[in-house]
Amino acid sequence: MAQGWWFAVCVAAVAGCGGGGGGALDGGRSGDGGSDGDGGIVGPGCGNGAIDDGEVCDDGNAASGDGCSADCLTVETGWYCTVQGIRCMRAQVCGNGFLETGETCDDRNTTPGDGCDANCAIEPGWACAVPGIRCTAAACGDGIVAGFEECDDGNSAAGDGCSARCTLEVGHKCEAAGQPCTTTTCGDGIAEGAEQCDDGNHDLGDGCDTQCRREPHCTNGVCDKVCGDGVLQIGEACDDGNLRDFDGCSSTCEIESGFSCTLVTPAAPTTLPVSIVYRDFRGFDLTNGHPDFEHANGDDPGIVTDTLGSDHKPVYASSTTTATTHGAVAFQSWYRDTIDVNMTYAEQLVLSRTPAGTYVYANTAFFPLDGRGFVGAGTEPSRKDDKGVLHNFSFTSELRYWFDFKGGEALTFLGDDDVWVFINNKRAVDIGGVHNAESKTVTLDDITAATLGLSKPANPDDPNAQLSTYEVALFQAERHTQRSQYTLTLKGFNAKHSQCSSVCGDGITASDEVCDDGKNDGTYGSCVPGCKGFGPRCGDGIVQAGYETCDDGINKGGYDSCTPTCTVGPHCGDGHIDPGHETCDDGNTDPTDGCDKCQQIVQ
Numbered sequence: 001m002a003q004g005w006w007f008a009v010c011v012a013a014v015a016g017c018g019g020g021g022g023g024a025l026d027g028g029r030s031g032d033g034g035s036d037g038d039g040g041i042v043g044p045g046c047g048n049g050a051i052d053d054g055e056v057c058d059d060g061n062a063a064s065g066d067g068c069s070a071d072c073l074t075v076e077t078g079w080y081c082t083v084q085g086i087r088c089m090r091a092q093v094c095g096n097g098f099l100e101t102g103e104t105c106d107d108r109n110t111t112p113g114d115g116c117d118a119n120c121a122i123e124p125g126w127a128c129a130v131p132g133i134r135c136t137a138a139a140c141g142d143g144i145v146a147g148f149e150e151c152d153d154g155n156s157a158a159g160d161g162c163s164a165r166c167t168l169e170v171g172h173k174c175e176a177a178g179q180p181c182t183t184t185t186c187g188d189g190i191a192e193g194a195e196q197c198d199d200g201n202h203d204l205g206d207g208c209d210t211q212c213r214r215e216p217h218c219t220n221g222v223c224d225k226v227c228g229d230g231v232l233q234i235g236e237a238c239d240d241g242n243l244r245d246f247d248g249c250s251s252t253c254e255i256e257s258g259f260s261c262t263l264v265t266p267a268a269p270t271t272l273p274v275s276i277v278y279r280d281f282r283g284f285d286l287t288n289g290h291p292d293f294e295h296a297n298g299d300d301p302g303i304v305t306d307t308l309g310s311d312h313k314p315v316y317a318s319s320t321t322t323a324t325t326h327g328a329v330a331f332q333s334w335y336r337d338t339i340d341v342n343m344t345y346a347e348q349l350v351l352s353r354t355p356a357g358t359y360v361y362a363n364t365a366f367f368p369l370d371g372r373g374f375v376g377a378g379t380e381p382s383r384k385d386d387k388g389v390l391h392n393f394s395f396t397s398e399l400r401y402w403f404d405f406k407g408g409e410a411l412t413f414l415g416d417d418d419v420w421v422f423i424n425n426k427r428a429v430d431i432g433g434v435h436n437a438e439s440k441t442v443t444l445d446d447i448t449a450a451t452l453g454l455s456k457p458a459n460p461d462d463p464n465a466q467l468s469t470y471e472v473a474l475f476q477a478e479r480h481t482q483r484s485q486y487t488l489t490l491k492g493f494n495a496k497h498s499q500c501s502s503v504c505g506d507g508i509t510a511s512d513e514v515c516d517d518g519k520n521d522g523t524y525g526s527c528v529p530g531c532k533g534f535g536p537r538c539g540d541g542i543v544q545a546g547y548e549t550c551d552d553g554i555n556k557g558g559y560d561s562c563t564p565t566c567t568v569g570p571h572c573g574d575g576h577i578d579p580g581h582e583t584c585d586d587g588n589t590d591p592t593d594g595c596d597k598c599q600q601i602v603q
Helices: 002-012 328-332 373-377 446-452
Strands: 259-264 271-280 343-353 359-363 395-404 410-415 419-423 426-431 438-443 469-478 486-491 497-502
Touching (some): 343 486, 395 486, 419 438
Antiparallel strands (some): 271 343, 410 438, 410 486
């Protein structure tokens, strides 16, 4: 009965039958006034969702920029429009930000080495979770350096040169991915690994300290621009005290995309480590001992000139000798490495914060080289202090620190024997000679500041004030047995540096953000608050009602598959014949009308 009805209709109106390979098999949407597949009638014109005479596309609107031009006469470059009434799709091409057939990633570019190669394939060691978003390292510890990793030694343990976050640890270098890291030697003249510099010496104040970190070099408050020294100077956009990229301030001291950097004074850490250099000597009472150690006693001010020399070391003032010293040649080795005369140790002196906000190192038995130096080498005996305890006497120390001058800073030193403090290369403290412990305080008030050549702005507390940076250099010597005391107190000697943080909400995905769309409210297609994760989106494998008609988590498109925009791709019932899959498609599920499951019924 049904077949007879179908035959009669075909005789009456051939144009409505399914045997013609076009016509009504696409739902009647070709030609003016055709059926829309649901029984309704749509009128002719661009934007009606049907391809009318003269049109090459019609995506149901009269807008440009979405694949089909506003006049429906042109498929726009980079798009394809295969289904009438349905929005066009971007043409499949690597680098468009859509995950398409044959691609395993697409980060909106075709640059290799960033996790997604030029053919849109994921590179080893990378993870490209969301199309259109930068790729990241798959995992720290997989033996592949990827993303923002500085190293990857094949494990996620810290303390072996490559941290649990795959960043280089101080004192190490990691040359080959997946291989153990090795230690570096600061002072060997080769800057490698986490070292910022290595000038091959044990000197402070020459631009590279004894921990192989860059130092500022300042003259009358103006410092050279040295990226990584932690002192922001004219010409630097930021300086966070390191040469690491992807932390907001780049290795060239430029603010990185998606970050904001501000000047901050360190928030009073509990400890303050300062680089210090010790040099050990043998007393004059030993064969070939140094004439200035374990020899003459007494106060002896004026041993050094009131300014540091060109090499930032104290300069011997006398043309002959002083009460406790024996000439410029002998003094030359006090703070300079000299073969067979001294032995050098570059370390750190750690000051602790007090409730009063000062930083103090206090030691009434200051013997940092016990068991080392010439005593350790067996060429000098240990000597008893006033309590009968054996120690290694006869040594000097050199310490340097930089600060932004605001006024009111204070330095107090208590110790024996010689102590000289230089600020802005000018002598501020002179406790020369071999004597019992003496104390001296220098406070940087206006009078002292004028003497030392220090300057400050009218309102130094103004966050935008340009403060001058100065160096504090402290030189000490322990030259006679019985006692050795060392107490250093610093107040207000802080230097501002850059503190950078990503700006969630600026629409730029910074290196430590997962995403940033400028909204970040966790709604569909948006990033979650805090920019550390994605909200519901196309590609998460969950169909979001009201936003998506499908989402298989892959969305590569193709026949009977989900498209990259989470709409149903070409399929049986969409009213369009897809060659290779269908011989008809009338947009309904009625098997009695000549097209059943998109296959033409032969009558």
